[in-house]
Structure formats: structure tokens, C-alpha cells
Amino acid sequence: MYSQLAISIGSGMQYHAYTDKILLKKWNVLFEQFLQWTPENGQSRTVSDSVNTDQHTGALALRKSVRFIDIAGTKYLVFTSYQTIGEDDVVAYDEDNVRKMKNLYSELDRVLINK
Numbered sequence: 001m002y003s004q005l006a007i008s009i010g011s012g013m014q015y016h017a018y019t020d021k022i023l024l025k026k027w028n029v030l031f032e033q034f035l036q037w038t039p040e041n042g043q044s045r046t047v048s049d050s051v052n053t054d055q056h057t058g059a060l061a062l063r064k065s066v067r068f069i070d071i072a073g074t075k076y077l078v079f080t081s082y083q084t085i086g087e088d089d090v091v092a093y094d095e096d097n098v099r100k101m102k103n104l105y106s107e108l109d110r111v112l113i114n115k
Contacts, residue, residue, distance in 0.1 A: 007091065021112045024105055030066070031102040034077045035095065039070035 006013050019027055030047070037045065045068040067078045069092075077098050081089040093101065 019105060019108065019112075021109070021114045024109050024112070027105050028102065031077075031098055031105070034068055034075070034098055035102070037068050037075065039068070039075065041073060042070060044069040 033047065039045070047066045047068065065080045067080075069076045069078055075095045076092045078090065078092045
């Protein structure tokens with residue numbers, strides 16, 4: 001059993017943040033790192049993609065980068081998937097939405113079952 005976030009992009013849906021029971025702890029670590037990050041204005045930080053989901057989703061991404069970015073005092077958690085075909089995907093979440101995802105993924109721990 002697994003879960004993904006569905007994001008409306010106007011012309012369709014984009015699916016992101018695949019998780020299953022095993023990956024929940026890795027997502028929590030990433031979310032917590034972001035929430036504890038205290039940048040100076042305009043600072044960014046590249047982090048390793050600690051939640052490698054490509055093997056689960058069958059995505060055609062060559063690689064994925066994860067960055068913490070501060071823009072005018074607002075923090076963003078940014079995922080960029082570099083595609084083998086088509087356009088690259090960029091998804092960004094502000095701090096409030098990362099907190100919501102962290103809470104949602106904590107709740108998913110109760111309902112997802114192991115494979």
C-alpha cells in the first residue's frame with residue numbers, strides 16, 4: 001500500500017512525494033531538517049535526496065535534487081526531477097505546507113500497511 005500527493009497544476013495533476021510504510025521515516029527526517037533550518041535571507045542549501053522514490057514509481061527521472069531555499073524571508077522545500085524525456089518537474093512547498101505534510105505522513109503511519 002502506498003500514498004502520493006496530488007497537486008493540481010491547472011491543466012492536470014502532478015503526483016509527488018510517493019511514500020509507503022518503509023519510506024515514512026525518511027520523509028519525516030527530511031521534513032524535520034527543513035523545519036529546523038534557519039537560513040539568512042536569500043540562502044539556499046542542497047541536500048541529498050534522502051527519499052529515493054524513483055525505484056517505486058517507475059519515473060523516468062535521471063536524477064532528483066532537493067534544496068532548501070529562502071526567498072524574501074520565506075523558506076521553500078524544492079524538489080526538481082530531471083527527466084530523460086520531456087520537461088523537468090519542479091515542486092516547491094512553503095514551511096506551512098511542509099508542516100501539513102509532516103502531520104499527514106505521521107497519520108499515514110497508522111493506516112499504511114507493510115508490503
